[in-house]
Structure formats: structure tokens, C-alpha cells
Amino acid sequence: MMLRKIHGLPGLFAAIFLMTLAVTGAILSLVPAMDRAATLIPAAGEVSVAELAGRVVDHYPGAEQIVRGASGGVIVYYNRDGQPGADLVNPLTGEGMAPYEPSAFFIWIKDLHRSFLLDSPGRMLAGLMAVVMLLVCISGTLLLVRRTGGWRALLRPFTGSGSTRIHAELARFAILGLLLSALTGGYMSALRFGLLPEPPETGPTFPAEVSGGQPAPVATLAALSDIDLGELRELVFPYPDDRQDAYSLTTSEGAGFVDQATGELLKFQPRAAASVFQKWMVRLHTGEGLWWLGLVLGATALTVPALSLTGITVWWRRRRSSAQLANNVSISRADAIILVGSENNATWGFARELQSGLNKAGIQVHCSEMNALAETYPQASMLFILTSTYGDGDAPASARRFMSRLAYFRGGETLRYAVLGFGDKQFSTFCQFALEVDAALAAKGLSRIHKIELIDRCSGTQFNQWGGRISELIGRPLSLSYEPLPPATVTLELVERADYGVAVQAPTSILRFRQSRLGRSWWQAFFKASRGSLPDFEAGDLLGVMPPGGHSPRLYSLASSTSDGVIEICVRKQPDGLCSGFLHQLKRGDRIEGFIRQNPGFRPAVGSAPVILIGAGAGIGPLTGFIRKNTRRNPMFLYWGGRSPQSDFLYQPELGCYLEDHRLTGLNTAFSRSVEHAYVQDKLMEDQVAVRQMIERGAQILVCGGRGMASGVRLVLDEIVRPLRIDVETLRSRGQYLEDVY
Numbered sequence: 051m052m053l054r055k056i057h058g059l060p061g062l063f064a065a066i067f068l069m070t071l072a073v074t075g076a077i078l079s080l081v082p083a084m085d086r087a088a089t090l091i092p093a094a095g096e097v098s099v100a101e102l103a104g105r106v107v108d109h110y111p112g113a114e115q116i117v118r119g120a121s122g123g124v125i126v127y128y129n130r131d132g133q134p135g136a137d138l139v140n141p142l143t144g145e146g147m148a149p150y151e152p153s154a155f156f157i158w159i160k161d162l163h164r165s166f167l168l169d170s171p172g173r174m175l176a177g178l179m180a181v182v183m184l185l186v187c188i189s190g191t192l193l194l195v196r197r198t199g200g201w202r203a204l205l206r207p208f209t210g211s212g213s214t215r216i217h218a219e220l221a222r223f224a225i226l227g228l229l230l231s232a233l234t235g236g237y238m239s240a241l242r243f244g245l246l247p248e249p250p251e252t253g254p255t256f257p258a259e260v261s262g263g264q265p266a267p268v269a270t271l272a273a274l275s276d277i278d279l280g281e282l283r284e285l286v287f288p289y290p291d292d293r294q295d296a297y298s299l300t301t302s303e304g305a306g307f308v309d310q311a312t313g314e315l316l317k318f319q320p321r322a323a324a325s326v327f328q329k330w331m332v333r334l335h336t337g338e339g340l341w342w343l344g345l346v347l348g349a350t351a352l353t354v355p356a357l358s359l360t361g362i363t364v365w366w367r368r369r370r371s372s373a374q375l376a377n378n379v380s381i382s383r384a385d386a387i388i389l390v391g392s393e394n395n396a397t398w399g400f401a402r403e404l405q406s407g408l409n410k411a412g413i414q415v416h417c418s419e420m421n422a423l424a425e426t427y428p429q430a431s432m433l434f435i436l437t438s439t440y441g442d443g444d445a446p447a448s449a450r451r452f453m454s455r456l457a458y459f460r461g462g463e464t465l466r467y468a469v470l471g472f473g474d475k476q477f478s479t480f481c482q483f484a485l486e487v488d489a490a491l492a493a494k495g496l497s498r499i500h501k502i503e504l505i506d507r508c509s510g511t512q513f514n515q516w517g518g519r520i521s522e523l524i525g526r527p528l529s530l531s532y533e534p535l536p537p538a539t540v541t542l543e544l545v546e547r548a549d550y551g552v553a554v555q556a557p558t559s560i561l562r563f564r565q566s567r568l569g570r571s572w573w574q575a576f577f578k579a580s581r582g583s584l585p586d587f588e589a590g591d592l593l594g595v596m597p598p599g600g601h602s603p604r605l606y607s608l609a610s611s612t613s614d615g616v617i618e619i620c621v622r623k624q625p626d627g628l629c630s631g632f633l634h635q636l637k638r639g640d641r642i643e644g645f646i647r648q649n650p651g652f653r654p655a656v657g658s659a660p661v662i663l664i665g666a667g668a669g670i671g672p673l674t675g676f677i678r679k680n681t682r683r684n685p686m687f688l689y690w691g692g693r694s695p696q697s698d699f700l701y702q703p704e705l706g707c708y709l710e711d712h713r714l715t716g717l718n719t720a721f722s723r724s725v726e727h728a729y730v731q732d733k734l735m736e737d738q739v740a741v742r743q744m745i746e747r748g749a750q751i752l753v754c755g756g757r758g759m760a761s762g763v764r765l766v767l768d769e770i771v772r773p774l775r776i777d778v779e780t781l782r783s784r785g786q787y788l789e790d791v792y
């Protein structure tokens with residue numbers, strides 16, 4: 051939350067200034083490349099400073115100074131008939147190529163970039179913006195790491211859609227460039243305002259003795275002949291007819307003087323290390339002399355307007371979805387506390403209804419996320435905890451720090467609590483986190499207002515009835531009437547189906563859908579806007595389907611990912627199953643309403659460790675999806691159980707292809723109604739030595755299918771890994787064992 055604030059607030063405030071800096075920076079980044087394109091650069095060692103100066107003087111007898119710009123262009127400053135002038139010259143001939151006139155447009159853009167055209171206060175603001183940019187970049191990177199699940203994951207494809215996705219992708223592309231621009235820009239401002247010590251820029255003092263002899267032609271001066279044009283920064287000519295004057299020379303190595311008669315190098319002072327560092331910081335900021343870096347920095351700067359706009363959209367949406375709770379009193383004044391654990395905000399809707407119900411009963415309420423558990427609630431006598439469960443029985447995002455904070459919590463004498471769990475009975479760990487929270491509060495010695503209750507699939511009816519029971523127990527009128535909005539769905543059209551298993555009383559179908567094109571505008575198709583379009587998904591994510599006449603959606607594991615171009619699920623028809631029955635009678639061209647739920651807790655880890663996939667029946671769906679995606683050919687083994695090879699061998703042809711192209715390393719099937727009468731557990735047991743070795747080497751096991759099969763598999767695996775002195779729970783805690791069970 052804190053990280054999000056650091057990332058969001060200054061980001062929002064500074065967006066306009068940052069956009070100005072970024073766009074002007076991007077325009078200025080073209081300058082080094084344009085200069086470079088307009089410049090003739092001799093090869094190293096081809097032209098010495100003496101040769102260049104001699105050629106220039108031939109064409110410009112009144113030459114006063116020769117400057118070699120960072121891009122390699124040579125400019126001569128001269129005086130002709132009392133009139134000063136500056137020309138860009140050809141270094142090979144010394145001829146003028148064009149008058150040197152810095153573009154008024156670029157000067158104006160540079161002023162806008164450096165100081166917002168406001169001189170000193172503007173420069174200060176620009177410096178401040180560099181610091182803001184640095185903060186936004188660092189906090190943004192940490193957010194991205196948190197979101198993707200680790201530094202290594204930053205290079206993997208992102209999931210999600212709409213503004214969030216565009217924001218994350220652009221940030222990933224631009225982050226290094228933006229960090230470099232912000233760091234170097236901040237450094238330059240700090241130098242300018244004296245916050246950092248300025249490197250000593252004292253050149254050598256004028257030599258005490260010069261020969262004072264007859265000046266020799268510049269082309270013959272020895273010290274200048276020794277220096278290659280590529281090293282030259284600046285050569286200032288002596289005053290005409292002043293024999294006591296000397297050439298003043300600055301090169302990339304340092305500065306000194308050259309006697310105009312003897313051609314001797316009179317005093318040479320190498321450049322200080324601090325000044326070399328400063329020059330490099332300037333080059334890394336402006337791209338001067340590094341035209342390609344300039345272009346890269348310019349391209350990254352161009353992402354800033356898009357990052358600002360998408361960032362503001364994301365921020366605004368988040369603000370709206372967790373809309374500030376009205377009538378939220380401070381902790382010290384609250385009679386009742388509501389703490390919310392939620393990942394996707396559904397539980398917040400229930401919390402708001404509870405808060406408004408309690409307010410109507412004259413009770414002062416403080417409501418916040420569970421992560422914000424205070425050390426104590428001095429005035430409160432009631433604590434309500436409403437929380438969902440995620441992953442595999444884990445805490446949702448807004449409750450992840452709850453258990454650790456609970457260690458410092460002091461409940462007091464009068465505070466009593468009630469936990470209300472939100473979950474889905476399709477998960478074997480139904481409301482697991484809520485149950486753990488309830489037990490942890492009891493273990494702290496707190497007493498309950500009411501025993502824990504568990505709400506299945508956001509049932510409004512169950513919630514409202516719970517409110518009735520709480521009302522009786524607290525002796526206050528509490529009337530809750532809440533019906534959550536169903537999730538936003540999109541229309542999907544069945545494009546293909548393959549049917550199996552009818553002969554063995556296990557009708558199972560592979561169903562492939564495409565998003566119905568009806569009602570989708572071209573820009574929705576292009577940008578995949580979150581409304582009216584499916585977000586990106588991976589095999590193992592979930593497809594929610596609304597059965598006609600049903601109140602709550604059913605979730606099915608996806609066998610495909612976005613890049614496959616279809617939404618594929620594998621569905622076993624359940625006796626009297628409302629949704630599976632509905633899906634099974636669909637014909638090609640029929641439409642359903644569906645939505646995607648991400649399920650990042652069930653997918654193979656990245657890396658080259660072996661993966662053992664275990665499933666039965668329709669559980670093969672997401673497992674096949676993982677194999678299809680295994681284009682890096684990591685060792686992947688599938689153990690799968692069906693009834694009969696003739697009737698329900700799902701995905702048989704596809705699996706054959708995957709074996710051939712090595713996306714699948716080994717396939718082991720077990721059929722319960724064939725002569726072998728085998729189950730998937732038996733096959734695992736047969737291979738126990740190999741399986742154990744793979745687990746020892748860090749193999750990950752993913753199990754998908756019915757609850758009975760999964761518990762059988764756990765028993766067998768416990769036996770297999772016993773010699774390693776571990777069990778399935780150890781593997782689970784290490785992330786080596788994942789389940790998607792229904």
C-alpha cells in the first residue's frame with residue numbers, strides 16, 4: 051500500500067511536468083543523431099590538429115577559434131572585415147560547408163526542457179522532477195517485481211489486460227532508460243545548485259615564458275601535429291601580431307598552450323578525474339557524442355506520456371473500486387471494527403453493506419483492510435473479519451500481512467469477534483484462510499460473538515441470514531440485504547467440440563470457444579479494452595460460466611492460453627449437473643456468457659527442472675495446455691488415468707504429436723476398465739524410483755482432477771518420498787506440489 055502511494059501520488063502530481071520533460075527530452079535526443087548525420091568524420095589518424103588548422107587558415111585567414119563538437123563536427127569562429135562569423139567546415143579540406151547557426155527551435159525546446167522557460171525557479175523544478183522520476187521508477191520497479199512474483203519473472207510475458215497491461219509492458223521496456231535519464235538529470239541539477247561539489251575546472255595558467263620568435267605556419271607546429279583531430283575539443287588562436295601570445299589547446303586528455311614560433315607544448319594539465327566523470331554524466335544524459343544512446347533515451351522518454359495516462363487510469367479505477375468508505379470513523383472512536391481480506395474486491399461489497407447496516411443501528415464503525423490491523427482498538431467491543439481465500443488456501447492480497455501483525459495485537463477485555471469466510475466450494479481448501487484466522491484469534495484468547503460462517507460463491511442470501519443471527523447476538527437491529535453484481539461476462543461462441551467417454555458412462559467433452567465478434571468494436575479488438583473483451587489468460591486459469599437459470603458461476607480450468615486463439619475447456623457431464631449439462635448440449639455456433647479468473651497458483655514454474663503432471667478424466671485439460679506451451683522442451687512427464695483407451699482417451703492424437711516433437715518426454719496412462727484395471731497411482735508406484743529421483747532434483751508436481759484421485763495420489767507420493775524424509779506437505783510448502791482439484 052505504502053509502495054503504491056509512493057508510486058502513485060508523486061507520479062500523479064508530477065505527471066504534467068514529467069510529460070513536458072519527457073517530450074522535450076525525446077525531441078532533443080534527435081540532435082546528436084542529426085548532428086552526426088550532417089558531419090564528415092575522418093578516420094582516426096587521418097587528420098592531425100596541425101593539418102586541420104592549416105587548411106582552415108587557408109580558407110579563413112581571420113580564424114580565431116576551432117571547436118570540435120561532441121558529434122565530431124568542426125566549427126570555425128572567425129573575423130572577416132571586422133564582422134564575427136561561425137561556419138561548419140569540412141575537416142578534410144578546411145572549406146566552409148555552411149554557416150553554423152544553432153536552430154532557434156531546438157534552443158527553445160532546450161530551455162523548456164531545462165527550466166520550463168522559467169529560468170532559476172524552473173531549473174529547480176526540473177531538478178525536483180528528476181528526483182520524482184527516480185522515486186517513481188524505483189517504486190514502479192518494486193511494484194512490478196511484486197506483481198510478477200520475482201526479479202527473474204520480469205522478463206516473462208505479463209498477464210492482464212487493458213491499461214494495467216500496457217502500463218506494465220511500457221515500464222518494462224523503458225525502465226532502464228528512464229532511470230538513467232533521471233539519475234543523470236538529477237546529478238546535473240544537484241551540481242548546478244551546489245548540492246554536490248563542482249569538479250575543479252581550473253585550466254593551466256598562461257605560461258610564464260614564451261619564445262616570442264617569428265610565428266611559424268600553424269600547419270607546421272610540432273605539438274599540434276602530434277594530436278589527432280578525434281582528440282581535439284578546442285583550439286584558440288593567438289591574437290594576431292602579438293608574439294607573446296600562444297595557442298590555447300583543449301583535448302580530451304586535458305588543456306595546455308602551444309608556442310606559436312617553436313610549436314612546443316608549453317604547459318599541459320591533464321583533466322581531473324572528477325571532471326571526466328561530470329562530462330560522462332552529461333553525455334549519458336544528452337547523448338552528446340553517443341547518438342545511438344540519445345535515440346534509445348528519446349524512445350524511452352516517449353513512453354512517459356503513455357505511462358502517465360495509463361497510470362492515472364489504473365489509479366482512478368482502483369480508487370473507484372475500493373471507493374472511500376463513507377462514515378468511517380477513526381480507530382479510537384469506533385465501537386465496531388470491520389477488517390477485510392480481499393483479492394478481487396468482491397468481499398468489499400459485503401463489508402460496505404455490513405458497515406452501513408451497523409451505522410443504521412447507531413454503531414460507529416471503522417473499516418479497513420486486514421493488513422492494517424492496529425495494535426489495539428481501545429473503544430471497540432466488536433471485531434468483524436470478512437475474508438476470502440486465494441491460491442491454495444492462502445491469504446488474499448489485502449490480508450497477507452495479517453498473521454504477522456496479529457503477533458503484536460492486544461485484544462483487551464471487551465473485544466469479541468466474528469469471522470465470515472468467503473470462498474468457493476469447488477476448491478478443496480474452501481475458506482481455508484478464514485478458518486485459520488478464526489483459530490488464530492481464538493488462540494490469542496479472544497472470545498467470539500458468533501462461530502465462524504463460510505459463504506459459498508458470494509451468496510447474498512447466506513450473508514443476509516448471517517446478519518440476522520449477528521443482530522440477535524449483539525442485541526441491535528441489523529438488517530442486511532445485499533446481492534452482489536454478477537461478474538462482467540463476455541459472449542463466447544462454441545467453434546469446436548470433441549466428445550469422449552459415453553460408452554463408459556463418463557461423457558466428457560473438449561469444448562473450444564472463441565469470443566463472439568458481435569458487438570465488438572475495432573478498437574476493443576485492438577486494445578483488448580477490459581470491458582467487453584477477455585483479458586489474457588494461461589492454461590490453468592479459470593473460465594467462469596453462467597449457467598442459464600443458475601445464480602452463481604461455475605469455474606472450469608482452461609486448457610489453452612491466449613496465444614492458442616481459442617478458449618478451451620474439458621468438461622465431464624455430472625449427473626444432474628446444471629452447468630455441465632448445459633455445456634454438454636451446446637452445438638457449434640451456440641453462445642454462452644463467460645469470464646476469466648486468473649489462477650497464477652497453478653502453473654509450472656519457469657526453469658529447467660522436470661515437471662510431473664498427474665491427472666485423471668477431465669483433469670487432463672490444463673495439463674495438456676502446459677505440455678502444448680512447453681516449447682523449450684523441458685523434461686515433462688504425464689501420468690493420466692481414464693476408463694477405457696477406446697472410449698475416453700482424451701487428447702490422444704495431440705499427446706502423440708507432443709511425444710514426437712519432445713514437448714512431452716514420457717506418457718504413462720492407466721485405464722480402470724481395461725484388462726489392466728489400473729489407476730494413475732499404480733503407475734506412479736511402478737515408476738517410484740524415477741519419480742523420487744526427479745523430485746530430489748527439484749521436479750515440480752502438478753495434480754489436476756477429482757478429489758478422490760488427488761487424495762490417492764498424495765498417499766502414494768508420501769510413500770514414494772518417505773526415503774527422502776519428506777512428505778507431500780513439505781513439497782507443497784516448497785512450491786514443488788500444486789493441486790487443482792474439484
Ligand SMILES: Cc1cc2nc3c(=O)[nH]c(=O)nc-3n(C[C@H](O)[C@H](O)[C@H](O)COP(=O)(O)O)c2cc1C
Pocket residue numbers: 391392393394395396397398438439440441442443444446472473474475477478479480481482507508592647648649650
Ligand atoms: C485463483 C483463485 C483461487 C481461489 N482459491 C480459493 C481457495 O483456495 N479456497 C476458497 O474457498 N476459495 C477460493 N477462491 C474463491 C474466492 O475466494 C472467492 O471467489 C471470493 O469470493 C473472492 O473474493 P474477493 O474478490 O474479495 O477476493 C479462489 C478464486 C480464484 C479466482
